[in-house]
Amino acid sequence: MTTRRHHLDWLRVGVFALLILYHVGMLYVRWPYNLKAPRLVPALEWPMNAVSPWRMALLFVISGVVSRIMIARLGAGRFAVERIRRLLPPILTGMALVIPPQTYVELVTKTGLRMSYLAFWLGPYLHADQSLARPLHKTLPTWDHLWFVVYLLNFALLVALVAAFGRLSQIGPGRTARPAPIWLWLSAPALWMAGWNIAIQTVAPFTHAFVDDWAADLKWFGLYVTGIALAGREDISLWIRTHWRGIAIVTLALLVVQMLAMAVAPLESVGQPLWQVLVRAVADGLYGWAGVLAALAIGARFLDGPSRLLGWLSRAVLPVYVLHQPILLVGAYVILPLKLPLLVEAASLVLLAGGGSLIVYAAFIRPFAWTRFLFGDRDRRA
Secondary structure (H helix, E strand, O other): OOOOOHHHHHHHHHHHHHHHHHHHHHOOOOOOOOOOOOOOOHHHHHHHHHHHHHHHHHHHHHHHHHHHHHHHHHOHHHHHHHHHHHHHHHHHHHHHHHOHHHHHHHHHHHHOOOOOHHHHHHHHHOOOOOOOOHHHOOOOOOOHHHHHHHHHHHHHHHHHHHHHOOOHHHOOOOOOOOOOOHHHHOOHHHHHHHHHHHHHHHOOOOOOOOOOOHHHHHHHHHHHHHHHHHHOOHHHHHHHHHOHHHHHHHHHHHHHHHHHHHHHOOOOOOOOOHHHHHHHHHHHHHHHHHHHHHHHHHHHHHOOOOOHHHHHHHHHHHHHHHHHHHHHHHHHHHHHHHOOOHHHHHHHHHHHHHHHHHHHHHHHHOOOHHHHHHOOOOOOOO
């Protein structure tokens, strides 16, 4: 269990690359976002809905698997210290230095802010003046898209606390958690996701603020714990790898069901009937968990090998995640008024967000110890 699972690194890199495409797509669909393009493309909502139910779920499951492996290797105390050292600096760096430009762009476009960026950053933003952001239901400073890292850090510290007083930290190679039938792993997480989807849609919408985001907290924490449990079940990992074809077929079938549910219950209207909420919540939950299993199965079957490229990209993932959205939104603020051909415009934004983030990482973060620390790039010896 303590050997490195390279397919998880490949999947993590792939999901974050997909996230860049997803955020570019958010400029062009009808859903709320920091900035909107003047030319919307509602058809993009279909492929984006196809990845939404499983992309973040997969990241939390992978994070749980990795946490179990790290606790077995380091122990609960060192694991907690490592998570704080790795995740807290990019959260603070992002909030103080990286996110303010995108917040400024959002306020300029949505509220007509007439203040220079420097005056905004040194004034209302860093002094937590909420009067500017209150109409957008935001707070200053904000962690915005870094909510995933915030949640992950809190989950890791909670699990480390539990592990310090339990047997989790003692698990090593060849030991497994208490056996549970495989069928339970194929159904319980899907029902968990469906149930909390209902809660999120009816009584506790996403806030990404953690402290008042209880339904999302429980949904994501359940998936994180699922990853921890799966890391202790080599028999289930083998079953998933062996049955990758069947899992893929079931996932495709459930994708069709999810698309049909989207057609009859779009979840875009206010005060929609409860039956629409239930249809979409169940469809997204079943398909979302199947998508996680399919990704794990296909990754274990075809991507379980090391490479120098993977090592480089795996280290770049967290810094690029911190950087990509501010680069995208500031770039979109400049590029969208040019009214380029739509495909050229979108491709330019993808290249800017992805390529620009990688260039900044390679040129200004990776070469220096202090910037690696600030952006969560793990030590070269790790």
